[in-house]
Amino acid sequence: KQEVTQIPAALSVPEGENLVLNCSFTDSAIYNLQWFRQDPGKGLTSLLLIQSSQREQTSGRLNASLDKSSGRSTLYIAASQPGDSATYLCAVRRSNYQLIWGAGTKLIIKP
Amino acid sequence: GAGVSQTPSNKVTEKGKYVELRCDPISGHTALYWYRQSLGQGPEFLIYFQGTGAADDSGLPNDRFFAVRPEGSVSTLKIQRTERGDSAVYLCASSPSTWTGELFFGEGSRLTVL
Numbered sequence: 001k002q003e004v005t006q007i008p009a010a011l012s013v014p015e016g017e018n019l020v021l022n023c024s025f026t027d028s029a030i031y032n033l034q035w036f037r038q039d040p041g042k043g044l045t046s047l048l049l050i051q052s053s054q055r056e057q058t059s060g061r062l063n064a065s066l067d068k069s070s071g072r073s074t075l076y077i078a079a080s081q082p083g084d085s086a087t088y089l090c091a092v093r094r095s096n097y098q099l100i101w102g103a104g105t106k107l108i109i110k111p
Numbered sequence: 112g113a114g115v116s117q118t119p120s121n122k123v124t125e126k127g128k129y130v131e132l133r134c135d136p137i138s139g140h141t142a143l144y145w146y147r148q149s150l151g152q153g154p155e156f157l158i159y160f161q162g163t164g165a166a167d168d169s170g171l172p173n174d175r176f177f178a179v180r181p182e183g184s185v186s187t188l189k190i191q192r193t194e195r196g197d198s199a200v201y202l203c204a205s206s207p208s209t210w211t212g213e214l215f216f217g218e219g220s221r222l223t224v225l
Binding site for chain 1: 117213219
């Protein structure tokens, strides 16, 4: 059974720091992995989608990596800003259309 | 529309009442998903539509829950005889034709059952 874990559950860092969020999964047979952002009381915003054949994806200050063999993905945020404060969730798609979700990491960027 | 639209954004109802939640996906997206999210948790899969048909409804918790997508665009999630445990945010997402594609979510409908 595929399980997705995000550690830490919460993270607080000063503005301007580079940071890494972690996502691990137990079954390496995945089709893709997607990182989302969720602001309080809001829906989910897609940040990056990495197909199983890819190693990383970049969008602006965000870089997501994927290592299927070790069951890990990281989301790197460069030069963090207070507006980056949100909950970040990763989701893994397996051999069907269902996504298996982590519980998220709540990120707080202190001005 | 430009994004996935969900209505109502908030719904407060009494235990035992009937509720309908609506999702208007991105134009042209054939895949549509319903998820449910409780506080501090990741979304929980409910049902997946490909076109007009429910390709997988295995996530619906019981027969009080039902969803339709009669014309392959707008979908309605229907909950009968609501219970307090149904309180959650109900999220809708759509995706281009292939199921490996990126998911785009609406803002959700927050349901509170008193």
